[in-house]
Amino acid sequence: MLEIGDLSLRYGQHLALDQVNLRAAKGETVVILGANGAGKSSLLKSIAGMVKPVAGSSIALEGRVLTGRPAHEIVEMGVALVPEGRGIFGDLTVEENLLLGAYAKRARNGESSRRAFVYELFPKLAQRRAQYANTMSGGEQQMVAIGRALMSAPDFLMLDEPSLGLAPVVVTELFATLRRVRETGVGLIIVEQNVKVSLSIADRGYLMEAGRIVGEDTAEALLRDPAVQRAFLGMNTETSK
Numbered sequence: 001m002l003e004i005g006d007l008s009l010r011y012g013q014h015l016a017l018d019q020v021n022l023r024a025a026k027g028e029t030v031v032i033l034g035a036n037g038a039g040k041s042s043l044l045k046s047i048a049g050m051v052k053p054v055a056g057s058s059i060a061l062e063g064r065v066l067t068g069r070p071a072h073e074i075v076e077m078g079v080a081l082v083p084e085g086r087g088i089f090g091d092l093t094v095e096e097n098l099l100l101g102a103y104a105k106r107a108r109n110g111e112s113s114r115r116a117f118v119y120e121l122f123p124k125l126a127q128r129r130a131q132y133a134n135t136m137s138g139g140e141q142q143m144v145a146i147g148r149a150l151m152s153a154p155d156f157l158m159l160d161e162p163s164l165g166l167a168p169v170v171v172t173e174l175f176a177t178l179r180r181v182r183e184t185g186v187g188l189i190i191v192e193q194n195v196k197v198s199l200s201i202a203d204r205g206y207l208m209e210a211g212r213i214v215g216e217d218t219a220e221a222l223l224r225d226p227a228v229q230r231a232f233l234g235m236n237t238e239t240s241k
């Protein structure tokens with residue numbers, strides 16, 4: 001279980017996260033919804049150790065404290081982030097990018113079987129393992145980013161806007177693949193603007209507004225929630241009733 005308690009984050013005077021509470025279990029898929037600037041990326045970055053939360057915040061994995069640890073230690077403890085914009089190395093090949101993901105000590109055993117799993121998940125990467133990452137399409141680069149994160153043998157995989165800039169058919173494929181990742185027992189925490197497709201593979205979701213969690217429910221209930229439909233699914237629930 002990944003447990004976040006009273007997590008707050010400041011950028012100077014700006015309170016980007018205000019006492020956020022959230023939990024996710026291994027094998028569970030949790031989606032975080034919210035408008036631009038709600039704090040979704042900041043939440044993932046805090047968990048990943050890329051920004052430092054306010055004292056009193058708590059982030060724990062199976063009871064072990066993650067708060068305040070550097071990013072590489074958090075990867076070592078089993079939490080990996082696929083950042084917004086992917087963060088892959090364009091002048092390295094697909095395979096070199098994947099191998100960079102396996103630097104964690106926890107990933108040294110079973111490195112070749114994990115690589116085989118990534119290539120099975122993304123056959124296109126297998127065909128193009130020697131191609132430079134910056135010559136790949138947006139969807140393929142997203143596969144490289146996810147593949148690289150999986151190479152660290154995470155218990156929890158966090159994804160920041162994985163569908164950004166991808167064609168609808170590519171998004172559908174990507175989420176089908178994430179469903180397979182989840183079947184391996186990995187917990188998924190997904191920040192997504194594509195609410196319908198992300199809730200369709202999720203177990204639960206959280207709603208964020210101005211740095212706070214303002215709602216939490218099962219994915220099914222959120223899909224039916226008029227407030228979610230109005231805010232994120234472009235439905236006019238006043239007239240559709």
Ligand SMILES: Nc1ncnc2c1ncn2[C@@H]1O[C@H](COP(=O)(O)OP(=O)(O)OP(=O)(O)O)[C@@H](O)[C@H]1O
Pocket residue numbers: 011014016034035036037038039040041042043
């Ligand atoms: N490095 C930073 N310095 C100062 N303010 C920041 C920084 N990063 C984010 N913020 C601010 O913190 C708030 C939350 O930003 P964050 O990127 O977490 O939101 P988000 O929900 O992920 O939004 P988006 O969907 O647009 O990416 C915003 O008001 C943003 O302007």
